Amino acid sequence: MILILLLLIFLLCLIGSWIYLLRDSKSYNIPGPMPLPIIGNGNLFLVDSSEFLQILSNLAYKFGDAYRVHILHHRYIVLSHPKYIEEIISSTETITKGKSYYFLRPWLGDGLLTSTGQKWKTHRKFLTPAFHYNILHSFLPVFLKNEKILSEQLKRRADGSLIELFPIFALAALDNIAESIMGVSFEAQKDRESKYVKAIDDDVLFALTPYKRLQDKALAVLHNHTKDVIEMRRQQLKNTSANKLNQNSEIGMKNKHAFLDLLLLAEVEGHGLDIESIRDEVETFMFEGHDTTASGLVYGLYCIAKHPEVQRKILEEQMEILGDDLERDPTFSELQQMKYLECVIKESLRLYPSVPIIERLITRDVEMSGMRLLKNSSIVINIFHMHRNPNVFEDPLEFRPERFDVSSSFKNPFSWVAFSAGPRNCIGQKFAMLELKVTLAALVRRFKILPGKREPQPCGDLILRSQNGVQVKILPRN
Numbered sequence: 001m002i003l004i005l006l007l008l009i010f011l012l013c014l015i016g017s018w019i020y021l022l023r024d025s026k027s028y029n030i031p032g033p034m035p036l037p038i039i040g041n042g043n044l045f046l047v048d049s050s051e052f053l054q055i056l057s058n059l060a061y062k063f064g065d066a067y068r069v070h071i072l073h074h075r076y077i078v079l080s081h082p083k084y085i086e087e088i089i090s091s092t093e094t095i096t097k098g099k100s101y102y103f104l105r106p107w108l109g110d111g112l113l114t115s116t117g118q119k120w121k122t123h124r125k126f127l128t129p130a131f132h133y134n135i136l137h138s139f140l141p142v143f144l145k146n147e148k149i150l151s152e153q154l155k156r157r158a159d160g161s162l163i164e165l166f167p168i169f170a171l172a173a174l175d176n177i178a179e180s181i182m183g184v185s186f187e188a189q190k191d192r193e194s195k196y197v198k199a200i201d202d203d204v205l206f207a208l209t210p211y212k213r214l215q216d217k218a219l220a221v222l223h224n225h226t227k228d229v230i231e232m233r234r235q236q237l238k239n240t241s242a243n244k245l246n247q248n249s250e251i252g253m254k255n256k257h258a259f260l261d262l263l264l265l266a267e268v269e270g271h272g273l274d275i276e277s278i279r280d281e282v283e284t285f286m287f288e289g290h291d292t293t294a295s296g297l298v299y300g301l302y303c304i305a306k307h308p309e310v311q312r313k314i315l316e317e318q319m320e321i322l323g324d325d326l327e328r329d330p331t332f333s334e335l336q337q338m339k340y341l342e343c344v345i346k347e348s349l350r351l352y353p354s355v356p357i358i359e360r361l362i363t364r365d366v367e368m369s370g371m372r373l374l375k376n377s378s379i380v381i382n383i384f385h386m387h388r389n390p391n392v393f394e395d396p397l398e399f400r401p402e403r404f405d406v407s408s409s410f411k412n413p414f415s416w417v418a419f420s421a422g423p424r425n426c427i428g429q430k431f432a433m434l435e436l437k438v439t440l441a442a443l444v445r446r447f448k449i450l451p452g453k454r455e456p457q458p459c460g461d462l463i464l465r466s467q468n469g470v471q472v473k474i475l476p477r478n
């Protein structure tokens with residue numbers, strides 16, 4: 001009897017859930033697959049995470065550049081055309097960050113990436129000057145130093161054998177960001193066994209998985225390290241006036257313009273930032289500025305390896321700008337002149353955007369870009385698919401840096417959104433572009449970059465990686 005009753009209740013739940021989902025999916029003017037009771041379209045995503053991007057693309061081929069899916073009872077609208085994303089991405093009124101960002105909170109707290117509302121507005125306004133051209137200048141020596149360590153390591157492997165890029169470039173990017181943001185040198189490229197490097201590189205990514213204990217351990221290492229650095233610097237700033245800071249002090253703080261100094265010396269609305277807010281911002285910039293640039297560097301080098309004519313043009317531009325002495329470091333203004341290299345980086349970020357998807361949450365019922373969007377719907381902007389969408393780019397799978405040439409017809413700023421767009425775009429994009437230029441230009445000047453054996457299979461949700469690695473071969477140029 002009880003069994004029959006339970007069965008009946010279960011059946012009623014199934015029917016109730018199905019009616020809800022069918023009604024909900026019809027309340028939009030957006031197509032999508034038919035949801036199943038309880039799970040919605042969750043069955044479509046019961047795959048290895050490496051297949052996630054492919055599944056999103058397959059759905060776009062079937063349902064178009066704006067489609068709807070339900071995961072359990074939650075609705076997602078997935079967009080991959082500028083005509084849909086422009087209005088949404090430009091608004092701060094009716095949208096906020098999506099639910100997936102909550103998973104980052106244990107690590108990043110309420111930093112710029114995850115915060116919303118007034119807190120985000122105040123911090124964004126206050127942090128923007130830290131990435132002004134004048135400040136970027138002061139990061140150049142850091143990038144040049146770390147590029148030389150990277151080149152030295154690659155030189156030992158410049159014999160035409162296969163090189164797996166992600167592990168090597170992740171450390172170079174970590175050294176760059178740590179020294180620029182915190183003003184401390186990690187020397188991760190030289191000490192890859194350090195506790196911090198291991199925590200940031202492997203374990204903390206479990207933040208998105210159920211390996212809670214491992215995650216807690218990694219977060220404790222990261223948070224303690226960040227706290228120690230902040231405390232050391234706070235004491236130092238207390239004892240010294242900012243303009244007298246010794247650039248080579250005994251605690252290894254080298255860069256007086258380090259982002260951390262700005263936070264410590266700040267007065268936000270008349271009050272200094274509390275230690276938690278400072279830590280959240282430092283962790284946020286460490287996270288956003290590390291894996292993203294590593295992915296950009298890796299795929300950038302891969303594209304250069306695969307297209308010898310592009311590599312030749314980069315080298316020609318280097319010779320034009322630097323003259324005969326290709327061994328010397330470029331100046332800041334010479335880096336700004338490397339326009340062809342910039343087009344190559346943009347084209348590589350088009351095909352391989354470091355951040356493949358971003359998410360927003362609709363905060364009230366609205367009509368936007370011709371779509372009826374209900375409160376609490378998640379909007380997924382599928383950057384990866386949009387950048388490869390034939391409705392947006394001609395011959396989208398061809399690598400053509402010239403698309404970004406000033407003289408080209410490419411005009412819609414919302415079709416290339418590797419750094420996102422609108423008020424919540426990437427605050428570090430000039431920083432990233434400088435780092436990518438310094439590193440890739442130096443590698444092309446020093447080495448012939450040749451393709452590896454296999455095509456990478458891009459995958460990832462937060463940051464673009466490759467399921468089967470990304471490999472190149474290198475030979476000395478001379």
Ligand code: HEM
Nearest residue numbers: 112113288289292293296354355358419420424426428432
């Ligand atoms: C190739 C390198 C990079 C790419 C492709 C990239 C891309 C992006 C994208 C797409 C977003 C929007 C994220 C979202 O809305 O969910 C973003 C936001 C952000 N990025 Fe980057 N990024 C890069 C490098 C950097 C660097 C080097 C830094 C710091 C030095 C940085 C700091 C940030 C921060 C703090 C945000 C949040 C901004 C806000 O919400 O106001 N990024 N980035």
